[in-house]
Amino acid sequence: MAGPLPSGNEMPQDGALPAGVNVDAHLRTMSAYVHVPFCRVRCGYCDFNTYTSTELRGASQLTYVDELEREIVLSTHVLSNAGVPRRKLSSVFFGGGTPTLLPADDLVKTLELLAQHHDIATGAEVTVEANPDTVTDQYMTTLAQAGFTRVSIGMQSAVPEVLKTLDRSHNPESVKNAVHSARKAGLEVSIDLIYGAPGETLEQWQQSLEAAIALDTGHVSAYALIVEEGTALERKIRRGELPQPDDDLEADMYELADTLLSNAGFEWYEVSNWSKSPQQRSTHNLSYWQSNDWWGYGPGAHSHIGGTRFWNVKHPAAYAQRLAEGNSPAAGWEQPDSQAQFLEKILLETRIRQGVSSEGLDTGIIASLISDGLIDGVSAIQKRIVLTIAGRLRADEVVRRLTNS
Structure with missing residues (x-):
């Protein structure tokens, strides 16, 4: 299970949002994230808010769509009461956990509820994460016929020994x-x-990279393993049963990924993501990096509306109980000040290929980053901060230097 929720302001029982979240809403897209917190087994490295059948404490997969419906209806009232104009959803993402543990009809019903209460834009991206062991031809066909457009398959590795280490x-x-x-x-x-x-x-x-490329898909994500405190993997490393990950080796692995994927016709558009065309980029993930609006449905899901962040209670049983009582499942909220918003903008937008505007940034620091080979000089002349591959490997350092943090 994921770590503790953020500290913040207590959310009113009705989920009312603070004033100002409607300002310039028409300039931002609106998306929906649906968290499905169920897994058959817990992977040793996983720190996500997920639960196996023995951890549900009375919560049930069988009633989960009904609980999501309650939150979907609630969200329409909360947004309307806050003066946020109704916008069609530009993307929907079903993540987890393992969304494909639910029957396909449950995912379809949830999508239909979102369309009924929020509207979904024509051509919207609708993605579901899938464990490769949980889908069939009929399952995929049912989703596609209902309006799903994309599936993100958790391959992780093509090497059995590595999969075993990850408990996949x-x-x-x-x-x-x-x-x-x-x-x-x-x-x-x-x-x-x-x-x-x-x-x-x-x-x-x-x-693994060559196996992924051979599948001839239009999109690949490659994430460095993070050893999260409290996971089974972290305990094995602490006991000396497994070696510590090697930062230098991980850098070599990233460079190899970029080389092989580039040679295969992929282009990076975010530090950990490559696609074969702009149309095959993840619209949903880009909405996060560009600080657009989204509502996160489900236990532990986070939302972002007009600069205000809020998050739901973590456990499925607590989530279900709050909604059954007619209350918001949100546990807390925060509204970062202007300095925090500036830092977040730099942090997020430097990760994407188009980069972030250099307006207001120290020209001396920019010059030093160019000299160190961490940002692209031509883009800097055009007032954009765009990471080189060396900069992608040291993205956190670039952000610290740009923001003097």
Whole structure:
């Protein structure tokens, strides 16, 4: 289970948002994230807000869509009362957990509820994360016919030993089957990879990259493993059962990923994401990095409306109880001040290929970052801060230097 929720202001029982969240709303897109917190087993590295059947304490997968419906209805009232204009959803993302543990009809019903209460824009991106062992041809077809457009398949690695280290239960062959099912249904496919597992070699990582490229999808995400405190993986490392991840090796792995993916026709558009065309980029994830609006539905889900962030209670049983009582499931909220918003803008927008405007930033620091090879000089002349590959590897340092933090 994920770590503690952020500290912040207590949310009113009716979920009312603070004044000002409607300002310039027409300049921002609106998206929906639906969290499905169920998993068959917990992966050793996972720190997400997920629960196996023995951890639900009375909550049920069977009634989960009914609980989501209550929050969807509540969200329309909260937004309307805050004066936020109704905007069609530009993207919907079902994440987890393992969304595909739910019957396909449950995901379809949830999408229909979002369309009924919020409207979904024509051509909107609708993505579902999938464990390759949980989908079939019929499952994918049902989703595609209902308006889903994209599936993000958790491959993580093509090497059985690495999958075992990560406590992933799927067989590498099942990834090919899942991709085939998605393609057959007419869905766009993204492949998710993790690098830097304890003991993983550069050669094994290359094997995974080549296997992912051979699947011929339009999008690949590659994330460095983060060893989260309190996870089974962290305990094994602490006991000496597994080696500590190697930062230098992870840097080599990232550079290898960028080289192989670029050679295969992919282009990076965010530090951890590559696509074969602008149309195959993740619209939903870009909405996060560009600080647009989204409502996060489900236990532990986070939302962002007009610069205000709020988050739901974590446990599915507590989430269900609050909604059954007619109350908001939100546990707290915060509204960052202008300095915090500026820092966040730099932090998020430097991660994407178009970069962030250099207006208001120290020209001397920009010059030093160009000299150090961390940002692109031509883009800087055009008043944009765009990371080089060296800058992508040291993105946190770039942000610290730009913001004097």
